[in-house]
Amino acid sequence: MTKGYVKPERLLMRTHPEYSEKWVQQLIADDPSILGLGDLVLRDQERIHPRAGRLDLLLQDADTKRRYEVELQLGSTDEAHIIRTIEYWDIERKRYPQYDHCAVIVAEDITSRFLNVISLFNGTIPLIAIQMQALCIGEHVTLVFTTVMDEMSRGLVDEDEDAEAAPTDRAYWEKRATKATVSLADELLGTVRGFDPSLELKYNKFYIGLSRDGQPYNFVTFRPKKSNLNLDVKLPETEELDAKIEEAGIETLEYNKRWGNYRLRLTKELVKNRAELLRELMQLAYERRSA
Known part of the structure; x- marks a missing residue:
């Protein structure tokens, strides 16, 4: 043996x-x-x-x-x-x-x-x-x-904002992901507060969103993982944005056509070194949400 x-x-x-x-x-x-x-x-x-x-x-x-x-x-x-x-x-x-x-x-x-x-x-x-x-x-x-x-390969469906808003807390996400990746959401919150200081993080079971005056205000959402954070940005897909994201070396998941989301996979280094581009993308999404 x-x-x-x-x-x-x-x-x-x-x-x-x-x-x-x-x-x-x-x-x-x-x-x-x-x-x-x-x-x-x-x-x-x-x-x-x-x-x-x-x-x-x-x-x-x-x-x-x-x-x-x-x-x-x-x-x-x-x-x-x-x-x-x-x-x-x-x-x-x-x-x-x-x-x-x-x-x-x-x-x-x-x-x-x-x-x-x-x-x-x-x-x-x-x-x-x-x-x-x-x-x-x-x-x-x-x-x-x-x-x-296994099943036959089929398409994916992304979030329905209202149905997904099952409240939870920060501790849930720190256990599900890590404190380090959840803290990346804090850094990005700091960025969006640069153009709207009233925004707050809203912890839901399937994503971390944003709220304003106690109400959901999701032009971006965050999904912390063990080693990175997925950032969804509600913007129409364009060749110009595709080129900027690719040039910045940011890994993207498949664009969600149904919900109109860019899906970016971010590390701590990318959040720090690509802060200007991330701010630009999130501000564009904010302006569309506020229009």
């Missing part, structure tokens, strides 16, 4: 007296990243759907505002599990059409038969199938999530 290697023992949670579906649900709720679907935030847990039961988890991408309707099942997938997953997805997309929605099935065993059935829907219904395994290593138990069927 290789030195340091410990062979894991698989646990079947469906028949285990301690590790229940509620246990798995709470683990994902506490840290949605374990699913391997990206930087997701918990939107709701056991969301009630009249006449349709409870949706186990509603997750949302912190950047694109894509929503994932997640249904959990211990043991093997079955017909009822698939129907519930699609039904919850359908209810949510009709209730909140401003978002892009994706159904997610999570089960201990996704059989080849049901994988074939699920794949039939994938051309018209965005579906992801994830198989989870509980492994015992010594005195510890871990969960491994493996995507066995």
Whole structure:
């Protein structure tokens, strides 16, 4: 046996007296990243759907505002599990059409038969199938999530300002990102206060926005990450602005055409060394917002 290697023992949670579906649900709720679907935030847990039961988890991408309707099942997938997953997805997309929605099935065993059935829907219904395994290593138990069927590539949907304004506080963002990257929002706030001293940071669950006289005033929004800060600036896309941003060496994410946002990825060095350009962009956005 290789030195340091410990062979894991698989646990079947469906028949285990301690590790229940509620246990798995709470683990994902506490840290949605374990699913391997990206930087997701918990939107709701056991969301009630009249006449349709409870949706186990509603997750949302912190950047694109894509929503994932997640249904959990211990043991093997079955017909009822698939129907519930699609039904919850359908209810949510009709209730909140401003978002892009994706159904997610999570089960201990996704059989080849049901994988074939699920794949039939994938051309018209965005579906992801994830198989989870509980492994015992010594005195510890871990969960491994493996995507066995991914969805077809689709477009992204960004924020809806009113629906996204779920209040939180600075401590939430410092834990979710870091104190250093949250402080970059402070520096940029100082910049915009140069042309409007009444502006304040407004901490929401999916972004840090701006407020004026207690009301949202979002011509820019901030999304701190672990090592950088994403700055969204509400400006129409032009060749002139594209050239200025590229010349400044600022990394951009894809321009959000639906919401009219430039999306810039900033480091501390860029905030300091490209302060003049950032001020110009934010002031242009402010003037458009104030017009």
